[in-house]
Amino acid sequence: MVWVIEVCDLSKRYGRVVAVDGLSFTVRPGVVTGFLGPNGAGKSTTMRMMLGLDRPSGGDVRIDGERYRDMRHPLRRVGALLEAKSVHGGRSGLNHLLWLAQTNGIARSRVRTVLEQVGIADVAGRRAKALSLGMGQRLGIAAALLGDPPVLLFDEPVNGLDPEGVVWARELFRGLAAEGRTVFVSSHLMTEMAMTADHLVVVSRGRLLADTTVSEFVAESGTDSLEAAFLRLTAGGAR
Numbered sequence: 538m539v540w541v542i543e544v545c546d547l548s549k550r551y552g553r554v555v556a557v558d559g560l561s562f563t564v565r566p567g568v569v570t571g572f573l574g575p576n577g578a579g580k581s582t583t584m585r586m587m588l589g590l591d592r593p594s595g596g597d598v599r600i601d602g603e604r605y606r607d608m609r610h611p612l613r614r615v616g617a618l619l620e621a622k623s624v625h626g627g628r629s630g631l632n633h634l635l636w637l638a639q640t641n642g643i644a645r646s647r648v649r650t651v652l653e654q655v656g657i658a659d660v661a662g663r664r665a666k667a668l669s670l671g672m673g674q675r676l677g678i679a680a681a682l683l684g685d686p687p688v689l690l691f692d693e694p695v696n697g698l699d700p701e702g703v704v705w706a707r708e709l710f711r712g713l714a715a716e717g718r719t720v721f722v723s724s725h726l727m728t729e730m731a732m733t734a735d736h737l738v739v740v741s742r743g744r745l746l747a748d749t750t751v752s753e754f755v756a757e758s759g760t761d762s763l764e765a766a767f768l769r770l771t772a773g774g775a776r
C-alpha cells in the first residue's frame with residue numbers, strides 16, 4: 538500500500554536507557570492515527586527516527602518503502618512538526634517558509650497558501666521569537682504542510698494552542714486524513730485524542746501496548762473513556 542509508514546523492530550538506546558524497544562507497527566493513509574504513551578515512553582524518539590534525525594540502534598522505518606533520509610524531495614513527501622522549535626528566532630515566519638520552499642523545490646506560491654491555511658498570514662512578517670507559543674505552533678504546522686505532502690507527522694501539535702486553536706487543529710488533521718493522507722499525531726491529551734484519532738498506537742517504556750481503533754481500545758479495556766482505558770493499560774508504565 539502506498540504512503541504507509543512501516544516501523545519494523547525499531548530500537549533506540551541512549552547509553553543504558555532503552556528509549557525504544559523493538560517497536561513494530563504500520564500507519565495507514567485515510568485516517569488519523571494517534572500516538573499515545575506516558576512521559577518518556579519513546580514517542581518523540583520514534584518520530585525523530587521516522588525522520589532520520591536519530592539513528593536507530595536496531596530496526597528500520599520506511600515511508601512508502603523508502604527511508605526518509607534517502608528521499609530526494611522529502612518535504613514534498615513527508616511533512617513534520619516536532620516538539621522543538623526549529624525556526625531561528627530572528628527570522629520571520631515568512632522568510633523561514635520562503636527559505637524552506639526554495640531549498641526544497643517547492644513553488645513560492647505555496648507559502649501564502651499555507652500561511653492562510655493556518656491563519657497566521659497577518660503576522661508572518663514578525664520575527665519568530667515575537668510569536669506566541671500558539672502562533673509558533675501554527676507556523677510549524679504551516680512548514681509541515683508546505684510541500685503538500687501525503688504523509689504528515691505531528692508531535693504534540695496542540696501544545697500552546699488556545700481552545701479555538703485546538704478545535705481548528707483537530708479539524709485540520711481530520712480533513713487531511715479525509716483527503717487520503719497518512720496523518721500520525723502524538724499527544725498526551727486523552728480527550729483531545731479521542732476526538733481526533735480513528736486509530737491508536739499506544740506505547741510505554743518503548744514497547745507497543747496496543748495498535749487498534751479508538752473504539753475497540755476503549756471497549757476492550759472495560760472502561761468508558763479513552764483516558765480510563767489508557768490509564769488502566771499503562772498503569773505503572775511511566776518511567
Ligand SMILES: Nc1ncnc2c1ncn2[C@@H]1O[C@H](COP(=O)(O)OP(=O)(O)OP(=O)(O)O)[C@@H](O)[C@H]1O
Pocket residue numbers: 551554555556574575576577578579580581582583725776
Ligand atoms: N538525546 C537523548 N539522550 C539521552 N536520553 C534520551 C535522549 N532522548 C530521549 N532520551 C530518553 O529516552 C526516553 C524516551 O524519551 P522520549 O522523549 O522519546 O519520550 P516521549 O514519549 O516523547 O515523552 P514525552 O511525552 O515526555 O515527550 C526517556 O527516558 C528520555 O529521557
